[in-house]
Amino acid sequence: MTQASETNRQMTYDVIVVGAGHAGCEAALSAARLGCQTLLLTISLDSIAHMPCNPSIGGTGKGQLVKEIDALGGEMGTVIDKVFLQSRMLNRSKGPAVWSPRAQADKARYHLEMKRILEQRENLHLRQGEVSELLFAEETDVMKGVSFENREVRKICGVRLKSGTVCRSRTVVLATGTYLNSRVFVSDHAAVSGPSGFAASTLLADAMRAQGFELRRFKTGTPARVLGRSLDYTKLTSQLGDVPPLPFSYLNRPEDVARDQVPCWLTYTNPKGHRIVADNITKTAPYGGHTTGVGPRYCLSIEDKVSRFPDREKHQVFLEPEGLETDEVYIQGMSTSLPEDIQEAFYRTIPGLEQAIFTRYAYSIEYDCLNPLVLEPSLAHKQAKGLYCAGQINGTSGYEEAAAQGLMAGVNAARFCKGETPFLLGRDEAYIGVLIDDLVTKGTDEPYRIMTSRAEFRLVLRQDNADLRLTEKGYELGLATSERVQRMRAKRAGAAKELARLRETRVPAAGTKVKNGTTATLAELLARPEISYDDLAMVDQTRPDLPPEVVRQAVIEIKYAGYIEKQNRQIAKFAKAENRKIPQDLDYAALGGLRTEAVQKLSQIRPASIGQASRISGVSPADISVLMIHLTKINVER
Numbered sequence: 001m002t003q004a005s006e007t008n009r010q011m012t013y014d015v016i017v018v019g020a021g022h023a024g025c026e027a028a029l030s031a032a033r034l035g036c037q038t039l040l041l042t043i044s045l046d047s048i049a050h051m052p053c054n055p056s057i058g059g060t061g062k063g064q065l066v067k068e069i070d071a072l073g074g075e076m077g078t079v080i081d082k083v084f085l086q087s088r089m090l091n092r093s094k095g096p097a098v099w100s101p102r103a104q105a106d107k108a109r110y111h112l113e114m115k116r117i118l119e120q121r122e123n124l125h126l127r128q129g130e131v132s133e134l135l136f137a138e139e140t141d142v143m144k145g146v147s148f149e150n151r152e153v154r155k156i157c158g159v160r161l162k163s164g165t166v167c168r169s170r171t172v173v174l175a176t177g178t179y180l181n182s183r184v185f186v187s188d189h190a191a192v193s194g195p196s197g198f199a200a201s202t203l204l205a206d207a208m209r210a211q212g213f214e215l216r217r218f219k220t221g222t223p224a225r226v227l228g229r230s231l232d233y234t235k236l237t238s239q240l241g242d243v244p245p246l247p248f249s250y251l252n253r254p255e256d257v258a259r260d261q262v263p264c265w266l267t268y269t270n271p272k273g274h275r276i277v278a279d280n281i282t283k284t285a286p287y288g289g290h291t292t293g294v295g296p297r298y299c300l301s302i303e304d305k306v307s308r309f310p311d312r313e314k315h316q317v318f319l320e321p322e323g324l325e326t327d328e329v330y331i332q333g334m335s336t337s338l339p340e341d342i343q344e345a346f347y348r349t350i351p352g353l354e355q356a357i358f359t360r361y362a363y364s365i366e367y368d369c370l371n372p373l374v375l376e377p378s379l380a381h382k383q384a385k386g387l388y389c390a391g392q393i394n395g396t397s398g399y400e401e402a403a404a405q406g407l408m409a410g411v412n413a414a415r416f417c418k419g420e421t422p423f424l425l426g427r428d429e430a431y432i433g434v435l436i437d438d439l440v441t442k443g444t445d446e447p448y449r450i451m452t453s454r455a456e457f458r459l460v461l462r463q464d465n466a467d468l469r470l471t472e473k474g475y476e477l478g479l480a481t482s483e484r485v486q487r488m489r490a491k492r493a494g495a496a497k498e499l500a501r502l503r504e505t506r507v508p509a510a511g512t513k514v515k516n517g518t519t520a521t522l523a524e525l526l527a528r529p530e531i532s533y534d535d536l537a538m539v540d541q542t543r544p545d546l547p548p549e550v551v552r553q554a555v556i557e558i559k560y561a562g563y564i565e566k567q568n569r570q571i572a573k574f575a576k577a578e579n580r581k582i583p584q585d586l587d588y589a590a591l592g593g594l595r596t597e598a599v600q601k602l603s604q605i606r607p608a609s610i611g612q613a614s615r616i617s618g619v620s621p622a623d624i625s626v627l628m629i630h631l632t633k634i635n636v637e638r
Contacts, residue, residue: 023391023406030410052195073479181205185285219293273349378422397447577611
């Protein structure tokens with residue numbers, strides 16, 4: 001790998017990561033761990049791993065991503081285990097396919113812990129500086145302003161900083177978050193700003209447009225913060241964490257993360273507050289016509305909730321502490337861009353918030369991002385060799401989605417530097433694979449967030465088995481440590497041994513709804529919905545003392561055996577389509593029988609396989625049939 005050097009205000013690296021949010025941190029750490037000299041640039045060192053919106057990690061679908069990041073050797077899981085205020089497993093009343101861990105974070109400590117890890121990482125150089133321009137080899141004035149679709153692929157060679165310093169590199173990972181040409185709105189007041197008052201990145205956005213990048217506008221928002229001492233807790237319902245808490249990182253066990261947890265609180269809006277919002281809705285930035293960006297469908301502002309669901313008399317409000325060293329409380333689910341005085345009037349109609357003292361008002365934020373259809377599955381830009389993109393610049397929403405992309409972009413930037421093939425994960429292997437495949441195959445017209453419903457193989461892609469699915473891969477890459485892989489192998493072996501014991505051990509079935517005098521295997525009894533592993537203790541005389549994670553694997557395998565077997569058959573069928581490769585130089589326009597829309601979409605996205613082609617919006621089953629006939633003909637001719 002290249003040695004970092006500095007001569008005449010020019011520095012050379014293997015990988016430069018632009019932005020130190022959740023995507024940038026994982027990208028920089030993964031590239032450095034793979035031996036690349038890596039530079040991580042951020043406008044402010046105080047914004048590293050910042051949580052400008054909800055101070056939490058995980059949630060439905062998102063928790064699965066964090067477990068996968070950890071299984072591969074990433075950092076998000078280990079950091080949240082050190083600094084969480086409260087930890088809960090969501091959806092316990094449902095099946096294990098949708099169980100999702102979520103932890104309330106100490107926002108300041110999360111930032112400091114991630115910053116400490118970055119500072120101590122070998123091969124990683126952390127620096128405060130604003131990137132003003134991407135540099136390409138043999139860039140000419142003629143090429144500026146020409147769309148990437150109408151030019152040949154260029155090679156990235158570094159970045160220029162606002163200070164004038166040039167940093168050369170073989171690859172660049174763009175992880176700009178919501179800072180790229182960002183504007184913050186409160187009613188009709190707009191300010192050029194990043195989230196939480198940090199500076200926006202305007203020079204880079206202008207330069208990218210001049211270089212032919214096609215950018216679009218997305219938006220999101222964040223609620224107000226209030227002082228906890230101003231809340232009336234007698235009107236709130238407490239929400240407590242799990243005891244013992246289940247860790248995010250597979251390097252930890254419940255006893256490793258056990259601590260006193262902080263409660264969160266639940267309350268509700270009411271018709272009085274809804275009337276205030278409805279009467280002033282045109283004073284918000286979107287309804288007043290002051291913003292043009294597209295907002296997230298699954299994280300609605302209170303004005304959107306009131307407008308779209310006029311018959312709803314109440315909406316949930318979660319009050320979540322932001323840290324042990326601050327009294328600030330986050331009002332989850334109540335983002336808005338109403339004027340500040342009307343925000344106060346509305347929030348104070350909520351039970352428990354009547355005397356709320358505000359520390360930060362809610363706002364909307366609009367920013368530039370790319371259409372992810374311009375990306376390869378490796379997250380490499382199709383028209384900019386050596387340029388990788390991760391996080392909200394790809395049109396996603398959420399810390400976890402960003403971190404997952406960052407890890408993959410950092411790995412693939414490092415592998416590019418080494419002349420190695422990209423590391424890819426399929427939809428049948430990981431939620432990370434679902435996330436990236438959705439982005440590069442289907443694109444997104446709004447800020448994308450992961451959900452369990454997006455994963456067709458979610459019973460196999462559970463949060464509890466991410467290590468069994470991915471740690472070997474992380475170890476082979478050079479990310480996961482030997483300690484990780486040894487723990488995973490011990491868990492796998494232990495679960496297999498217990499599974500065999502349960503299937504072989506026969507016990508009297510009396511009292512278990514089977515005729516007296518008959519016997520059944522422990523597995524046969526455990527397969528019944530009404531019988532738990534603990535229930536078998538009275539007849540299980542040979543039960544060993546096993547770690548909870550080992551027992552959990554064996555129990556799930558038994559109770560959901562039929563469903564898991566069915567899903568494995570579906571995965572095998574899916575794999576056949578994914579293995580049917582499509583030549584990347586195929587001239588779709590020359591193929592007879594394809595509809596015009598299909599030709600356009602296939603030519604733009606360049607799917608790698610029949611499976612990927614079948615998931616492209618606008619490509620019909622009939623188009624796939626035509627494509628398969630042509631591929632068969634090509635193979636015969638060869």
